[in-house]
Amino acid sequence: MKSTLANVASRAGVSLATASRVLNNSAHNVTPDLRARVLAAVEELHYVPNAHAQALVRATTSTVGVIVHDVSDPYFAEIAGGIQRVATDAGRLLMICNTYRDAERELAYIDLLRSQQVEAIIFAGSGFVDRQVERKLTAHLESFSAAGGRVTFIGRHHISGDAVLPDNIGGGRDMGKALAQLGHRHVGVICGPAQLTTTDDRLNGFRAALQEAGIDLPDEYLIEGDFSRDSGARAAAALLDRGMPITAIFALNDLMAVGALAALRERGIRVPDQMSVAGFDDIAIARDVTPTLTTVRVPMAELGARAMAMALEPPTDHFRVEQLPTSVILRESTRQR
Amino acid sequence: MKSTLANVASRAGVSLATASRVLNNSAHNVTPDLRARVLAAVEELHYVPNAHAQALVRATTSTVGVIVHDVSDPYFAEIAGGIQRVATDAGRLLMICNTYRDAERELAYIDLLRSQQVEAIIFAGSGFVDRQVERKLTAHLESFSAAGGRVTFIGRHHISGDAVLPDNIGGGRDMGKALAQLGHRHVGVICGPAQLTTTDDRLNGFRAALQEAGIDLPDEYLIEGDFSRDSGARAAAALLDRGMPITAIFALNDLMAVGALAALRERGIRVPDQMSVAGFDDIAIARDVTPTLTTVRVPMAELGARAMAMALEPPTDHFRVEQLPTSVILRESTRQR
DNA sequence: CTGTTAGCGCGTTCAG
DNA sequence: CTGAACGCGCTAACAG
Numbered sequence: 001m002k003s004t005l006a007n008v009a010s011r012a013g014v015s016l017a018t019a020s021r022v023l024n025n026s027a028h029n030v031t032p033d034l035r036a037r038v039l040a041a042v043e044e045l046h047y048v049p050n051a052h053a054q055a056l057v058r059a060t061t062s063t064v065g066v067i068v069h070d071v072s073d074p075y076f077a078e079i080a081g082g083i084q085r086v087a088t089d090a091g092r093l094l095m096i097c098n099t100y101r102d103a104e105r106e107l108a109y110i111d112l113l114r115s116q117q118v119e120a121i122i123f124a125g126s127g128f129v130d131r132q133v134e135r136k137l138t139a140h141l142e143s144f145s146a147a148g149g150r151v152t153f154i155g156r157h158h159i160s161g162d163a164v165l166p167d168n169i170g171g172g173r174d175m176g177k178a179l180a181q182l183g184h185r186h187v188g189v190i191c192g193p194a195q196l197t198t199t200d201d202r203l204n205g206f207r208a209a210l211q212e213a214g215i216d217l218p219d220e221y222l223i224e225g226d227f228s229r230d231s232g233a234r235a236a237a238a239l240l241d242r243g244m245p246i247t248a249i250f251a252l253n254d255l256m257a258v259g260a261l262a263a264l265r266e267r268g269i270r271v272p273d274q275m276s277v278a279g280f281d282d283i284a285i286a287r288d289v290t291p292t293l294t295t296v297r298v299p300m301a302e303l304g305a306r307a308m309a310m311a312l313e314p315p316t317d318h319f320r321v322e323q324l325p326t327s328v329i330l331r332e333s334t335r336q337r
Numbered sequence: 338m339k340s341t342l343a344n345v346a347s348r349a350g351v352s353l354a355t356a357s358r359v360l361n362n363s364a365h366n367v368t369p370d371l372r373a374r375v376l377a378a379v380e381e382l383h384y385v386p387n388a389h390a391q392a393l394v395r396a397t398t399s400t401v402g403v404i405v406h407d408v409s410d411p412y413f414a415e416i417a418g419g420i421q422r423v424a425t426d427a428g429r430l431l432m433i434c435n436t437y438r439d440a441e442r443e444l445a446y447i448d449l450l451r452s453q454q455v456e457a458i459i460f461a462g463s464g465f466v467d468r469q470v471e472r473k474l475t476a477h478l479e480s481f482s483a484a485g486g487r488v489t490f491i492g493r494h495h496i497s498g499d500a501v502l503p504d505n506i507g508g509g510r511d512m513g514k515a516l517a518q519l520g521h522r523h524v525g526v527i528c529g530p531a532q533l534t535t536t537d538d539r540l541n542g543f544r545a546a547l548q549e550a551g552i553d554l555p556d557e558y559l560i561e562g563d564f565s566r567d568s569g570a571r572a573a574a575a576l577l578d579r580g581m582p583i584t585a586i587f588a589l590n591d592l593m594a595v596g597a598l599a600a601l602r603e604r605g606i607r608v609p610d611q612m613s614v615a616g617f618d619d620i621a622i623a624r625d626v627t628p629t630l631t632t633v634r635v636p637m638a639e640l641g642a643r644a645m646a647m648a649l650e651p652p653t654d655h656f657r658v659e660q661l662p663t664s665v666i667l668r669e670s671t672r673q674r
Numbered sequence: 675c676t677g678t679t680a681g682c683g684c685g686t687t688c689a690g
Numbered sequence: 691c692t693g694a695a696c697g698c699g700c701t702a703a704c705a706g
């Protein structure tokens with residue numbers, strides 16, 4: 001016996017409409033007697049409404065899509081946690097999709113989520129600088145928004161929509177100031193993928209601060225990673241091989257900084273005595289590596305929570321952009337030069 | 338203009354059925370001419386099929402539910418990654434739900450996923466020893482299975498269903514042997530929540546190995562944590578405060594071991610010189626903490642991948658149970674006594 | 675090869 | 691206060 005409203009109704013000896021009403025606490029009142037009979041039938045049949053049938057007839061779905069680069073990356077895991085919390089409180093279900101930084105997959109997921117009639121889509125993680133990609137993205141989202149779907153971005157700009165951003169430029173600048181103040185004049189930087197806006201912002205802020213302090217940041221001091229731990233290790237090694245007089249390494253995220261720490265250890269270079277290391281994000285393990293990692297704290301969970309909240313609020317006539325502050329946290333991996 | 342099949346059909350000047358056929362590559366062949374017109378209309382209208390309407394009429398949904406304790410825990414993040422990979426390859430969409438170890442929430446999610454008509458539910462993470470809870474769980478799952486839903490468990494037994502298990506008992510035993518061999522005769526153990534089967538298995542295996550080596554494991558050497566990093570730190574501190582002659586601490590998961598490492602560092606106790614520390618799982622950061630962490634490797638991603646694969650295979654007449662091997666990995670945090 | 679039609683399970687008018 | 695009937699968007703017979 002399938003668990004459908006019709007079965008519940010007939011078992012309770014009432015009409016379909018009545019059964020529906022008691023399940024939805026409809027404005028129409030139902031006789032306590034009938035109500036009880038329906039509830040009993042629901043219990044006996046282990047009835048749960050078919051969400052798809054409901055979705056077909058209701059205006060909205062109460063499920064929201066989340067598109068991230070990779071949830072198993074602690075940065076996104078933290079953000080997802082923040083989103084989840086607010087979503088759960090609001091009775092929303094999450095569909096989490098990993099793009100693994102593939103722009104095409106991102107587009108495919110938008111369609112997929114659209115086909116699921118999600119009420120909102122939250123993008124977490126940096127966007128692509130590529131103009132072409134952004135255009136396609138916008139086109140795909142347009143049909144979604146047109147149908148009443150809400151869209152929110154976390155840490156991505158150059159795009160039309162509500163957004164909540166960590167202050168990447170400010171964070172980069174503050175780290176630049178901090179390292180300059182510590183007396184470092186030659187700093188190697190492990191960047192993220194060139195086409196990500198996050199990379200741009202953090203680096204630009206950092207470079208600006210150095211310039212203010214009269215410090216140059218030549219191109220050969222820069223090296224590209226992909227925000228993963230292992231790429232950080234490789235990049236640090238490569239940086240060392242270039243034989244430059246650097247006294248500090250700034251990785252544009254913590255995961256790469258952790259990799260750099262490992263690479264330095266392997267080569268017997270003591271941190272911070274021989275080389276200072278700094279990261280960005282302040283993921284949980286930043287406190288557990290040795291030495292503990294100096295970094296820029298990004299309020300990840302809060303970023304996620306705010307984005308979810310915005311997506312649930314009624315749309316405004318203009319796009320809202322919220323910026324959340326970042327702050328440098330000095331730990332053991334950096335020291336005065 | 339809403340994006341529906343009907344609109345696509347009328348725009349292409351064909352019938353609903355024809356439009357449906359070209360979109361589903363139905364066995365029925367369609368004239369190239371008509372096919373092209375439909376495809377063009379799809380393009381212009383940015384049409385994506387309504388998954389709910391499809392679900393209502395199709396046998397199965399191609400989305401599977403995943404119930405975990407907490408995805409932002411690296412252990413589950415790894416497992417989820419493995420599930421995700423196989424799911425993506427098989428064209429399945431994932432709905433990930435966090436229970437935060439709340440048995441009630443777990444039951445609620447089963448109903449929720451059932452209402453979403455998911456084709457399978459995968460449970461990741463230890464079950465509860467509680468008989469009452471298991472009974473309720475089984476009851477909820479029964480109606481799901483009865484309707485053709487598939488169920489797979491990761492690391493949970495005492496329950497009827499297909500399962501893939503890490504060899505927790507064997508892992509515990511091997512670690513017991515290893516520590517005994519290193520000469521440790523007084524080992525403090527930081528356990529997980531008492532009602533989780535994982536805690537039982539790992540501890541029982543460990544205790545058995547110690548006994549074989551003629552080593553006692555008195556109750557005051559045990560302390561309960563909740564598998565989180567901070568609980569590990571607290572537990573280690575408490576263990577030290579008891580003033581016992583322990584020379585090693587075995588935490589039943591890596592996260593707690595990392596916490597213990599932090600607590601020891603804070604008290605100025607050198608690892609492994611003054612105290613050896615071991616964990617369980619081999620999460621990524623086990624290699625990045627200092628000293629690197631001795632642990633029992635659990636093939637987490639593989640666990641997830643196998644579970645997803647099993648859920649996708651046709652059901653058998655009996656429950657299948659696969660056990661994946663674990664192995665001790667000796668690193669720097671333990672040493673000969 | 676193509677079009678017409680009958681449901682899938684549910685919420686919601688509209689009469690009674 | 692209750693029930694019958696319609697339609698959401700789509701697929702799968704069934705005719706033509």
